[in-house]
Amino acid sequence: MAERFDVVVAGAGLAGASAAAAAAEQGAAVLLLEKNPTPGGSTVLSSGLNAYAGTDEQAAAGVSDSVELLRTDLLEVGGHRNDVTLVDAYCREQLATYRWLRGHGVTFGPPLPGSGQSVPRSHPADTAAMVEALLRAARARGAEVRYRWAVRRLETGGGRVTGLVAADRDGTEHRIAAGAVVLATGGFSRSPELISRFAPRMEQAIKAGGSGNTGDGLRMACKLGAGLADLPYVKATFGVFPWPNPAEEGHGLLAVYKGAIAVNGHGERFTDESLPYKEIGDACLAQPEGIAFQIFDAPVLADANPNVPIYDFEPRLRAGQFQQAGTLAELADLLGIPGDRLQATVDDYNARIAAGEPDRFGRRTLSGGVGKPRPIATPPFYGYPCTAVLLATYGGITVDAEARVLDVYGEPIAGLYAAGEVTGGFHGAGYVTGTSLGKSAVFGRIAGITATREADR
Ligand SMILES: Cc1cc2nc3c(=O)[nH]c(=O)nc-3n(C[C@H](O)[C@H](O)[C@H](O)COP(=O)(O)OP(=O)(O)OC[C@H]3O[C@@H](n4cnc5c(N)ncnc54)[C@H](O)[C@@H]3O)c2cc1C
Structure with a gap:
């Protein structure tokens, strides 16, 4: 008989670690699967700049910032091509997410100026420590974390996602039943095939990002009819x-x-x-x-x-x-x-x-x-x-403000949630420094909460 969890999260970068910790804190039985031997993906390779507005570090540095200014920056830099509901969700949840991270022991340095920021808003942090703190919090609430487990496909039944198939470290496939699945598999900067299909102008660029960022979640969601957003704006x-x-x-x-x-x-x-x-x-x-x-x-x-x-x-x-x-x-x-x-x-x-x-x-x-x-x-x-x-691919599958994956008609795919670089719509046509990590934490946390609330038990 297949194992069963309330919430199964694919990918242990910042989005997946946030989703797993938030879901576990909401009382879900959580399984987090990471295909690499260690957690972190692109998150731990990054420069560690996190875009939050109204923080204690800004106050200490005498920086006057506001959610309204953050919203204006996000929309202007995004050329007003962003999904406004996602920008608003970020603005609504970013300070609570920042406090939640700090509550888990994450520390941020004084804010630095960043591209697209009207005021210094890039908060440096040790991203490896951040992911580790969230994984610790998830485990403390009973979550199970497995490395070298690659999610290969999603399973459906009765009009919703019912689980997935994952290969263990020996390559043996296992069916795992899930009340809800959160895709947090990162972007596709390491997939030449997806780059040539979605961002051919980037073929000449040097490729960075986590070795696991091969667009697995994007493909799995597309197979179920997920929509795509922001892909024409992938930039190096x-x-x-x-x-x-x-x-x-x-x-x-x-x-x-x-x-x-x-x-x-x-x-x-x-x-x-x-x-x-x-x-x-x-x-x-x-x-x-x-x-x-x-x-x-x-x-x-x-x-x-x-x-x-x-x-x-x-x-x-x-x-x-x-x-x-x-x-x-x-x-x-x-x-x-x-x-x-x-x-x-x-x-x-x-x-x-x-x-x-x-x-x-x-x-x-x-x-x-x-x-x-x-x-x-x-x-x-x-x-x-x-x-x-x-460094990152910024565009990806469509989600709503509660991190539900939306199909090409804008309807939620029941039981499927996504967060982080695998998603599109938030950045629009441009990128504000620190908002990739910000988006992973903010929407990862939202995904964990929504998935727990809506999981089919
Ligand atoms: C050099 C560099 C500097 C950067 N600097 C910044 C910065 O300062 N600020 C900022 O905001 N952004 C920055 N970025 C971008 C940012 O780091 C990423 O967009 C963000 O970390 C993505 O987080 P994530 O959790 O969505 O994905 P990731 O952190 O990449 O995690 C995804 C995880 O999913 C795993 N995975 C993939 N497929 C599967 C599967 N099938 N089954 C199981 N697991 C799977 C991967 O192995 C990986 O561990 C930078 C990126 C790079 C490369």
């Missing part, structure tokens, strides 16, 4: 070294936000470098071979910040990822780009700054609305080759 992040070593996979450098320009292999600029890093990523992937060079000078290097990975120049300098030269012509030679073009590009850029004229790509600030562009004139000059990296 600008600034990673094109030949990364595994230790730094996915973590880039954004000298552009300190005053660098980005040029292509012809030595020409191609974008407003103050734009969000995902928009620069799109522009970069459209350049020859998807490669750009961040060009800057001594004052930019001196403005590094070792506490913020995207502004931490020193390790890259030591690793030989920068080229350094006394003149732009020498730098161009080292980078293998035409020196006369690079010189002309920098001269044009500097002249417009000196004249106070609008930049030819509309650049008026260093990053977002902050800082004034500065001339690139003080040697030594530096060049950092880079490209864009697909």
Whole structure:
């Protein structure tokens, strides 16, 4: 006879750990299945920035934030393509989720500014500790967690999801009955097939994210008729070294936000470098071979910040990822780009700054609305080759504000819930820093609560 649980959760990243802990706290008999030998997925590889508004850390740092401002940012950055009900659910539940996480021992650092945030709202946290704290909470309420168990397909009967089939560590398949199933299997950044089908512009990007992020939950939900949202807006992040070593996979450098320009292999600029890093990523992937060079000078290097990975120049300098030269012509030679073009590009850029004229790509600030562009004139000059990296896939299956999976007609698929990167609709056309982890925790918790309430017992 098949085993039976009230709620079975697929995937032990932040969304799955949140769902399992919340469901167990609601009194459900919970089973969490993770196909990898360890928990965490993309969550534990991430930069650990979490977008919450109205927090104690913001208050301590003198940052004045509000749910209204958060909502405005989410909708504006999302180009008003977001599912407003999901944005509203995030806004409604985010502070309670933040407090719930803290209640489980999660600690957050002082808020940092982030792309698309009107005020500093990126709360750094140790994501491995966060997942572990939630798994501990789930286990303490009787939840069972199994590693090297891969969910393969969903089972249905009587018009609802009734369970699933999962393969254990030996590959033996087991049928497991469930009152409700929560898909928290992450995105599909590790599936070349799904990338070429849903986000072909990303084929050239470097792929990062958890090794288990092969879109399993997306396929399983699609098989039952789930709708899809936000897939046309999957974007990669600008600034990673094109030949990364595994230790730094996915973590880039954004000298552009300190005053660098980005040029292509012809030595020409191609974008407003103050734009969000995902928009620069799109522009970069459209350049020859998807490669750009961040060009800057001594004052930019001196403005590094070792506490913020995207502004931490020193390790890259030591690793030989920068080229350094006394003149732009020498730098161009080292980078293998035409020196006369690079010189002309920098001269044009500097002249417009000196004249106070609008930049030819509309650049008026260093990053977002902050800082004034500065001339690139003080040697030594530096060049950092880079490209864009697909960290997460952002779009996915449609859900409602209670994390129920919706079919292509917008009707709930009874017994099926989803949270985290496997879902779409929340981000719309753009991404605000910290909202992927935020979305995983907020909707993971919602999914655990709803699944428990609606589980077929
Ligand atoms: C380098 C990097 C930096 C990032 N930085 C940030 C950041 O600072 N802030 C932010 O908000 N976002 C960031 N992101 C994105 C963010 O980390 C992810 O979107 C988020 O962690 C997704 O959480 P999740 O729980 O949905 O998925 P994951 O954490 O990926 O977990 C999914 C889990 O499901 C498992 N799984 C998959 N298929 C199955 C199956 N069939 N059966 C069982 N288990 C399965 C996987 O193995 C995995 O463990 C970053 C991502 C990367 C890669």
